[in-house]
Amino acid sequence: MSFGFGVGDFIAIINQASKLRKAFVGAPSQCKELSDELRSLQSVIHDVDVDLSTTELNSHQRDDLTAITKCCRDTLTDIENVIKKYSAKESHSIRRIWRRATWDPDELRHLRDRVCVNVGNLNAFNGKLARIQISDVLMNMSDEQDQMCLDWLSSTDYATQQGEYSSLRQPGSGQWFLDSQLFHEWIKVPQQTLFCPGIPGAGKTIIVSTVIDELNNMYRDNPEVGIAYIYCDFQYIYHERQKVNFLLACIIRQLLQSMQKMTPGVLKMFNNHKSKGTRPSTKELSEALLSVTKAAQQVFIIIDALDELNDSKKILDEIFDLQVGEKVSLLATARFIPDIVARFQGMPLLEIQASRDDVSNYLSTSLEAMPYLSRKPGLHPEIIKGICDAVDGMFLLARLYLNSLSGKLSPKAIRTELRKLTNGSQTYDDAYDNTMQRIIDQKAVQTMALHVLAWVTCAKRPLTATELQHALAVELGEPHFDEDNLSDIEDLISICAGLITTTVDGTRNVIRLVHYTAQEYFEHKLVCWLPEPQQTIGTACITYISYEAFGTGSCLSDAEFEERLEKYPLYTYAARNWGYHVHDEPVADTLLLVFLLDQSKTDACGQAVFAQKGYVSHGDYSLDVPLGMTGLHLVAYFGLAEMAKVLLERRDWLSVTDSLDKTPFEWAATRGQDEIVKLFLDRGIDANYRGLGCRSPIALAASGGWISTIELLLDYGVEKGVPRQIQKMKSIEPLFGGQWRWIGLK
Numbered sequence: 001m002s003f004g005f006g007v008g009d010f011i012a013i014i015n016q017a018s019k020l021r022k023a024f025v026g027a028p029s030q031c032k033e034l035s036d037e038l039r040s041l042q043s044v045i046h047d048v049d050v051d052l053s054t055t056e057l058n059s060h061q062r063d064d065l066t067a068i069t070k071c072c073r074d075t076l077t078d079i080e081n082v083i084k085k086y087s088a089k090e091s092h093s094i095r096r097i098w099r100r101a102t103w104d105p106d107e108l109r110h111l112r113d114r115v116c117v118n119v120g121n122l123n124a125f126n127g128k129l130a131r132i133q134i135s136d137v138l139m140n141m142s143d144e145q146d147q148m149c150l151d152w153l154s155s156t157d158y159a160t161q162q163g164e165y166s167s168l169r170q171p172g173s174g175q176w177f178l179d180s181q182l183f184h185e186w187i188k189v190p191q192q193t194l195f196c197p198g199i200p201g202a203g204k205t206i207i208v209s210t211v212i213d214e215l216n217n218m219y220r221d222n223p224e225v226g227i228a229y230i231y232c233d234f235q236y237i238y239h240e241r242q243k244v245n246f247l248l249a250c251i252i253r254q255l256l257q258s259m260q261k262m263t264p265g266v267l268k269m270f271n272n273h274k275s276k277g278t279r280p281s282t283k284e285l286s287e288a289l290l291s292v293t294k295a296a297q298q299v300f301i302i303i304d305a306l307d308e309l310n311d312s313k314k315i316l317d318e319i320f321d322l323q324v325g326e327k328v329s330l331l332a333t334a335r336f337i338p339d340i341v342a343r344f345q346g347m348p349l350l351e352i353q354a355s356r357d358d359v360s361n362y363l364s365t366s367l368e369a370m371p372y373l374s375r376k377p378g379l380h381p382e383i384i385k386g387i388c389d390a391v392d393g394m395f396l397l398a399r400l401y402l403n404s405l406s407g408k409l410s411p412k413a414i415r416t417e418l419r420k421l422t423n424g425s426q427t428y429d430d431a432y433d434n435t436m437q438r439i440i441d442q443k444a445v446q447t448m449a450l451h452v453l454a455w456v457t458c459a460k461r462p463l464t465a466t467e468l469q470h471a472l473a474v475e476l477g478e479p480h481f482d483e484d485n486l487s488d489i490e491d492l493i494s495i496c497a498g499l500i501t502t503t504v505d506g507t508r509n510v511i512r513l514v515h516y517t518a519q520e521y522f523e524h525k526l527v528c529w530l531p532e533p534q535q536t537i538g539t540a541c542i543t544y545i546s547y548e549a550f551g552t553g554s555c556l557s558d559a560e561f562e563e564r565l566e567k568y569p570l571y572t573y574a575a576r577n578w579g580y581h582v583h584d585e586p587v588a589d590t591l592l593l594v595f596l597l598d599q600s601k602t603d604a605c606g607q608a609v610f611a612q613k614g615y616v617s618h619g620d621y622s623l624d625v626p627l628g629m630t631g632l633h634l635v636a637y638f639g640l641a642e643m644a645k646v647l648l649e650r651r652d653w654l655s656v657t658d659s660l661d662k663t664p665f666e667w668a669a670t671r672g673q674d675e676i677v678k679l680f681l682d683r684g685i686d687a688n689y690r691g692l693g694c695r696s697p698i699a700l701a702a703s704g705g706w707i708s709t710i711e712l713l714l715d716y717g718v719e720k721g722v723p724r725q726i727q728k729m730k731s732i733e734p735l736f737g738g739q740w741r742w743i744g745l746k
Contacts, residue, residue, distance in 0.1 A: 013069070016076045017042045023083050034079070034108060037115040041072065043167070044122045061128070068121045075114045082111065146262040149270040154250040157257070161231045164503060165209035170365055173358045174203075174210035182350045183211075187218075190298055190327035193320075195344035197336050198352035200517045201396025204333040205231065207352050208304040211331060215300055219258075224297040226255035232308040244314040248285040251301060255292045265291030286318055293326040306334040308516060316343055354395040359388050362395070366402055373405060379414055386418035396515050400431040403498035404438065432521045435497050440529065442495060448472065448487070449495040454533035456500050457522040460577045462510040465489045465502060470570040474540040479548045481568065538581030539591065541574035546595045550604040554627045561611065575608035579638025592643060596631025597650075603628055606658070609637070627659040636664035636680075639673035654685060665689065669697040669713070672706030677713070687716040 017038045024035045048065075057065070177183060186194040198204045212229050219225040228251040232242070256262060266288045269280050280288070293299050301319060306312040312334075322328050333352065334340045363384045367373050373383070383405065391397040408414045439449045455463060455471050463471065472492065473485040489511075493500055501514050513519050526533055549568065555561040565571060582592065595601055606629030626633075632653055635644045644664075648654070657663055665685050668676035677697075681687060690696050701709035 013045055013072050013076065014042050016073075016080075017045075020076060020079055020083065023080075023087075031108065034112045034115065037112055037119065038079075040119050041115055041122075044119055044126065045072070047167075048122055048126050065125060068118065068125060071114075071121070072118050075111070075118055078114075079111050082107065145267070145270075148274075149262065149267060150253050150256060152270055152274055153253045153266070154246070156246075156250055157254050158229055158231050158250070161503075162209055162212055162229070165205055165231075166213055169206050169209060170358070170361045173361060174207050176355050176357075177207050177210065177350070177352070178214055180350060182348050186329060186331060186348070187215075190329060191323050193323070193330045193332075193344065193347045195341075195347055195349045196331065196333045196352050197341065197349065198333065199394060200335060201354075201394045201515060202352050203354045203358065203395040204352045205304050206395070208302055208331075208333055211302060215302075223258075223260045225258070226292065226296045226299040227258045227302075228252075228254035228300070229302040230304065232303065232305040242310050244311070244318065245279070245282055245285055247315050248282070248289055248318060249280075252285065252289050252292055255289075255296070255299060259292075259296055261295065263288075263291045263295050282314075282318075286321075289318070290322065290326070293322060293328055297327065299326065299328045301328060301330050303330070303332045306332050306340055307337045312340060313343070354391070354398070356388050359391060359395065359398050360384050363387055363398060363402060366399075373414075376411065376414070379411055383414065383418065396517065397431055399498065399514070400435060404431075404434055406497075429521060432499075432518065432525075435499060436525075436529065438497050439495070439499075445495045448492070449497075450530045451536065452492050452496055453499065453522060454526060454530050454536055456511055456513055457519065457526055458533050458537055458581075459573075460580055461573070462512055463573065464569070465509050465511055466569040467573055468492065468511050470544070470568070471537075471540055471573075474543050474570075476539060476543055478543070479546075481544070481547055481549070532585050534581045534585035535587055538578055538585065539587045541570075541578035541581060542587060542591055542595055544568070544570050544574040545578065545605050545608075546591075546598070546601060550601045551598070553600040553603040554607040555604075561607070572608050572611075575605045579634065579640060582640060582643075583638060586642075589643075589646065593646065596634065596643065596647060599628075599630060602631050602634055605629070605634060626662060629658045630656055630664070632656070632664040633658055633662075633667055636668040636673060636676050637671055639668075639671065639676055641673075641675040641679055644676055644679055648679075648683065654680060654683060663689075666697065666700055669700040669706075669709060670704060672701060672704055672709045674706075674709055674712055677709055681712075681716045687713045 021035050021038045024031045182194060186192045196204065196207070208229070208231070212227070215227050219227065230247055230250065252266060256266065269284055269288050273280055303315070306316075309315065316332075319328065319330050323330065332344075364380065367380050367383065373379070383402075387398050387401045390401060405414055405417055408417055440446055442449065451472055452468070455468055469486050469489060469492070470481070472487060473482070475482065475485060489502070493502070493511075499514055499518055500511055502509055503512055513522070530536065547568070549564075550571075555564055607625055607627060610625035629637075630653060632644065632647050633656075635641075635647065654665065655663060662670075665677070665680045666689075667673075668680065688696060698710055698713050701713065
């Protein structure tokens with residue numbers, strides 16, 4: 001390290017923390033949290049140590065790190081003194097006897113808080129290091145406009161995911177892949193494609209993170225080599241970030257960053273669109289990507305989990321076309337999906353399997369961190385061999401099987417469970433069935449665990465940790481949110497027996513299922529334990545947006561809106577998605593009706609549905625959204641026809657408008673809600689109605705591409721004496737620039 005610290009400074013702290021964690025074995029249960037925080041301290045110090053190896057610090061930064069390091073040493077020394085104070089070693093043994101009667105919980109809590117402060121300070125310092133490194137990478141770019149261009153291209157570069165997966169990797173894991181002849185050929189020979197399929201849970205993502213680290217190490221100081229990678233995710237399969245334009249923009253950004261240069265083609269595209277607030281077409285992005293690859297001597301593109309893309313064909317077409325004339329190498333992983341495998345026919349293939357050494361290494365490390373099993377070192381070889389024999393190259397099964405042993409207290413119980421694993425069918429369904437049985441056996445927390453799994457499985461988008469906490473704290477029938485009902489996120493994860501985990505998505509800490517096989521499993525089997533999960537979620541969402549806090553209606557300023565979002569983290573999700581959950585499984589009419597008839601609360605809900613965060617450079621919410629939305633506006637927006645009938649029986653509010661002068665009928669046409677549109681037309685609404693926006697319902701439906709809605713409106717609004725097919729042509733042709741045939745009309 002260049003600033004005067006030696007590797008030993010950090011190793012000493014890491015070793016001391018490890019020594020103290022081992023000393024806590026057999027200590028009172030209150031010590032577990034302190035032991036866990038010590039593990040976090042070890043991890044973050046290791047991260048700082050790695051980042052410092054490539055970063056130059058100024059005098060102020062050196063002083064800051066010196067002070068933080070001293071605090072860490074002092075805290076660990078005080079913890080060591082407390083251990084000596086409350087325990088003593090047995091004669092001729094390494095075991096400690098704890099004096100539980102004299103244990104002071106406040107003293108322990110104070111020490112834990114000090115460790116947390118040290119972890120927080122180190123994380124903050126590491127964040128500064130990351131910004132320094134990014135700044136160094138971008139230093140050679142021409143000016144501030146280049147950075148603005150990168151931000152405009154994409155806000156995602158997958159660096160956070162890469163860091164997370166790298167941290168999960170055990171030292172030495174994946175070396176078999178890096179040593180393989182096919183991988184060496186892929187590195188050395190330009191324009192190569194290496195397809196790496198594998199069964200679910202084989203460790204494909206960890207191998208990808210290994211490859212990326214290897215490339216970054218090899219070409220760290222070579223600006224003529226571009227490196228870009230994409231981690232596909234089943235939870236975003238219908239999300240904007242899975243579309244080809246998003247992926248191309250992300251690849252361009254990463255290549256420019258790794259090459260530390262900006263190309264004229266990309267700058268031209270940026271200048272053409274930025275001032276207009278528009279986004280580039282696929283063709284423009286393809287041309288820009290071509291300009292970037294031409295500026296490089298070699299380009300590497302890595303895509304993990306192609307099978308988790310909604311349409312992998314488009315991005316593969318783009319890259320394969322690029323390879324024809326440029327030195328672009330592609331490495332991709334996927335399950336054995338026939339359509340995907342066929343795209344790589346005749347190309348080098350290297351199947352990914354969890355090697356026995358990798359699985360054994362993972363199990364050995366994990367056993368040391370498990371409360372009961374860590375205290376039975378004599379059984380570790382037996383456990384490792386039994387699980388390795390059972391999983392047959394499936395990393396995820398190793399994790400699930402290891403978790404299944406966590407509640408076994410005696411050697412006999414552990415061996416009995418190992419025999420079951422060895423004789424099992426080695427399918428994920430069996431492993432998930434066994435895990436669910438463990439959850440069901442937790443009588444005290446069974447219901448809470450099922451609700452956690454319901455939210456994580458059925459939510460319309462990944463939830464943050466805070467959103468999930470609020471979702472589970474909702475009490476039906478209560479008009480106010482009670483923060484005393486919040487559960488610790490660590491406890492929520494724990495009661496789900498390893499089936500959910502946290503991951504970083506941009507700046508958000510989100511909760512997700514451990515693997516896409518778990519998603520597939522619960523989509524079919526969750527109802528076996530929780531019969532109506534969508535109703536459960538829909539009811540909670542409606543209860544949340546019905547709180548008295550929203551009785552004041554919409555917010556009039558960004559500051560007020562931000563304050564509401566901060567106090568009620570589930571507000572946006574509940575407002576934007578309650579209708580979808582209710583559409584899947586109806587909730588109690590009384591609950592829904594009370595909300596829909598409250599104008600102030602539906603107004604507040606409507607604002608949350610449409611308010612969007614502005615550009616990064618601005619940071620404010622755009623409150624230029626429809627206000628004054630009624631209950632009928634909302635049910636028209638979400639397509640809840642039965643509830644629309646109930647509302648219309650209570651009053652005639654078909655013509656009521658929001659602040660954008662849109663009626664519920666216009667919202668139904670805009671959203672392609674055919675059943676609602678038909679309901680309104682049957683009530684006498686004119687199919688050719690034009691509101692103050694001067695756009696006909698057909699034009700509104702056409703703007704969203706709702707072909708069936710257009711046909712429905714034509715059926716109700718055909719001019720007398722004009723053949724229906726001609727009327728269709730007359731009405732639709734102008735909307736689609738004369739290309740009416742492509743929408744299926746004859």
